[in-house]
Amino acid sequence: MTITNGRIIPPGTDNKEPTPAPSRRPPGIGFGRWWWALPAVALTLVVTYMATAFGAFFAFTDWTGLGDFNFVGFDNFIQVLQDPTLVGSVRNTLFLAAGFVVFTNMLGLLFALALNRTLKTRFVLRALIFMPVVLSSVAVSFVWKFIFAFDGPLNQFLEAVGLGNLKQDWLANPSLALWCILAVMVWQSIGFVMVIYLAGLATVPMELEEAAALDGAGMWQIFRSIVLPTIQPSVAIATVLTLIQGLSVFDQVLTLTGGGPADATQTLASQVYSQTFVYGAFGLGAAAALILTVFILILALIQQFIVRDRANNGD
Amino acid sequence: MHRYTKWSLAREILVVIAAIILLLPFWILISTSLKTTEEVLTSSAFAPPSAPTFDNFIQLLSPTGSQSGNVYQGLSSSLLITIGTVLVLIALSSAAAYVFARSTRKLSNNVFRIFLIAIVLPTQLGVLPLYIGARSLGLIGNPWGMIIIYTAMTMPLAVFIYSGFFRRLPRDYEEAATIDGASRFQIFSRVIFPLMAPATGTVAILAGLLVWNDFFTAVIFLNGSPYMTLPVVVYNYVGSLVSQWNLSFAVVLIAMAPVLAFYVFAQKKLMQGYAGGIKS
Numbered sequence: 303m304t305i306t307n308g309r310i311i312p313p314g315t316d317n318k319e320p321t322p323a324p325s326r327r328p329p330g331i332g333f334g335r336w337w338w339a340l341p342a343v344a345l346t347l348v349v350t351y352m353a354t355a356f357g358a359f360f361a362f363t364d365w366t367g368l369g370d371f372n373f374v375g376f377d378n379f380i381q382v383l384q385d386p387t388l389v390g391s392v393r394n395t396l397f398l399a400a401g402f403v404v405f406t407n408m409l410g411l412l413f414a415l416a417l418n419r420t421l422k423t424r425f426v427l428r429a430l431i432f433m434p435v436v437l438s439s440v441a442v443s444f445v446w447k448f449i450f451a452f453d454g455p456l457n458q459f460l461e462a463v464g465l466g467n468l469k470q471d472w473l474a475n476p477s478l479a480l481w482c483i484l485a486v487m488v489w490q491s492i493g494f495v496m497v498i499y500l501a502g503l504a505t506v507p508m509e510l511e512e513a514a515a516l517d518g519a520g521m522w523q524i525f526r527s528i529v530l531p532t533i534q535p536s537v538a539i540a541t542v543l544t545l546i547q548g549l550s551v552f553d554q555v556l557t558l559t560g561g562g563p564a565d566a567t568q569t570l571a572s573q574v575y576s577q578t579f580v581y582g583a584f585g586l587g588a589a590a591a592l593i594l595t596v597f598i599l600i601l602a603l604i605q606q607f608i609v610r611d612r613a614n615n616g617d
Numbered sequence: 618m619h620r621y622t623k624w625s626l627a628r629e630i631l632v633v634i635a636a637i638i639l640l641l642p643f644w645i646l647i648s649t650s651l652k653t654t655e656e657v658l659t660s661s662a663f664a665p666p667s668a669p670t671f672d673n674f675i676q677l678l679s680p681t682g683s684q685s686g687n688v689y690q691g692l693s694s695s696l697l698i699t700i701g702t703v704l705v706l707i708a709l710s711s712a713a714a715y716v717f718a719r720s721t722r723k724l725s726n727n728v729f730r731i732f733l734i735a736i737v738l739p740t741q742l743g744v745l746p747l748y749i750g751a752r753s754l755g756l757i758g759n760p761w762g763m764i765i766i767y768t769a770m771t772m773p774l775a776v777f778i779y780s781g782f783f784r785r786l787p788r789d790y791e792e793a794a795t796i797d798g799a800s801r802f803q804i805f806s807r808v809i810f811p812l813m814a815p816a817t818g819t820v821a822i823l824a825g826l827l828v829w830n831d832f833f834t835a836v837i838f839l840n841g842s843p844y845m846t847l848p849v850v851v852y853n854y855v856g857s858l859v860s861q862w863n864l865s866f867a868v869v870l871i872a873m874a875p876v877l878a879f880y881v882f883a884q885k886k887l888m889q890g891y892a893g894g895i896k897s
Contacts, residue, residue, distance in 0.1 A: 335716070335801060336725075342713035342772055343728060349769030351736045353743035353750070358746060367749065416632045420625050427636050427886045433643075436876050436887060438830040441869045444855050445642045448649070448662070448862045455645055456663035489639065497892040518648040550739050553832045557852065571833065574741045579837060584745060591742035602737040 378589035432493035443557035474519030477565035494558025502536030673867035691850030714779030758842025
């Protein structure tokens with residue numbers, strides 16, 4: 303460690319490349335040592351990048367997780383496209399992700415607008431609505447499994463209000479089970495989206511809203527022309543985060559239906575798990591995981607472009 | 618417009634009703650966990666327990682109960698793995714982010730980009746080779762192996778949050794400390810790190826909850842081992858019970874309890890962490 307003895311000595315390693323000098327300070331004064339970053343960089347490179355690269359590599363092999371393997375080109379991907387369960391899992395993943403984005407953002411924004419100002423109970427309600435976000439989705443999903451059960455609360459409620467003919471085992475119905483999973487996902491994440499929008503709403507200038515109201519603008523008009531443009535960044539962040547979260551849905555599927563009935567609710571992540579760790583088809587599982595990764599990376603790229611575009615337009 | 622009017626009152630009532638509907642699952646969870654098996658079958662799920670009983674909890678937590686071993690073991694390994702990860706993560710990510718934020722070289726910006734991209738890389742693809750690697754190293758079902766994997770998984774987010782804070786911190790502190798003859802390590806550990814307590818709190822909360830609640834990685838690496846974390850213990854235990862919801866909900870509540878207790882004290886910080894930490 304260099305002790306500087308009362309003078310600022312620019313360390314040699316940091317001084318080779320002069321900066322444009324944005325401030326009055328001499329350029330290139332570094333603090334810390336470059337090797338302090340080494341463990342973090344190495345860990346990320348090995349555990350995240352190297353492992354992901356190897357995973358992508360396995361997607362083109364017929365490895366079972368043990369012994370030798372052969373290159374099979376795009377065979378795994380062709381198999382994914384030909385296997386009805388795997389095609390179904392891609393479709394289910396896209397459905398859940400899209401539904402998750404739409405409903406969580408709509409409800410989250412609604413609650414954020416309702417709890418933004420004025421209401422006396424807003425702080426308590428915010429805390430209560432956010433609560434499910436911090437809980438384990440496995441634990442939460444089991445509560446909902448009971449709610450959807452044949453002798454569970456949902457059916458009891460339907461009978462009580464005279465809709466007894468709707469009574470059924472919700473999670474055992476192939477066309478409804480996916481909606482049930484979506485409902486649980488949305489329920490748990492409303493609070494998460496709500497706090498992102500609340501942070502955005504705090505930046506909306508109140509005077510502008512009041513002026514518009516004085517000029518006779520309706521609630522919808524104020525929302526569309528003042529509130530929504532201001533919270534654009536929050537909308538972008540909330541949509542991308544919920545999209546990524548929705549695409550990698552796993553906990554709720556395994557807990558609520560286990561992918562059933564008859565594989566009707568399998569998702570890409572649940573297929574990665576079962577193909578690899580239950581059936582030992584490493585190559586196939588890796589192919590499913592690679593498809594998921596490509597989906598997410600494309601979305602992240604699109605989001606980057608949108609954000610950059612907005613920055614260039616001086617917004 | 619923002620005065621409290623009749624319209625506000627109507628809105629308030631509406632929102633409270635909506636919130637009550639949203640929170641109904643918690644009521645069902647708590648009341649069912651306090652019922653006997655017989656009452657669960659005969660009474661309405663919305664009705665409060667006629668004679669609240671803690672039998673389900675006692676059966677799970679008493680040292681003689683058949684499942685108590687699993688519950689305590691789940692709690693202790695969840696605690697060990699979460700705390701271990703958060704400590705290692707804070708040490709490594711704060712140092713790394715500090716170097717990136719304070720270095721003016723181009724290289725450090727490019728290295729920083731490694732973390733930015735890693736934030737969106739999903740774990741599903743990398744987990745397969747990691748599993749093989751861990752298996753050949755004998756790290757399957759090993760809490761220390763989990764700490765390494767979780768630290769790496771939460772690293773990008775932590776570095777991202779820390780650099781945001783470091784960039785906003787003026788260099789005056791470091792310059793003053795340098796003049797006083799402090800070494801670089803002293804500057805970082807005695808001057809900068811304490812100033813970063815809010816960032817450290819955000820990192821600890823976000824990473825801690827991510828690890829504590831993680832199921833995907835935990836079920837792959839720890840299932841069947843003596844170090845299963847709580848989500849895996851709950852998943853296995855409830856799966857083994859056929860429709861014994863009162864007992865299931867007791868274990869669900871026990872698993873939720875530590876986070877809920879924490880939430881009561883730190884809900885404001887938690888909400889800020891989620892809204893700000895992910896955004897900034």
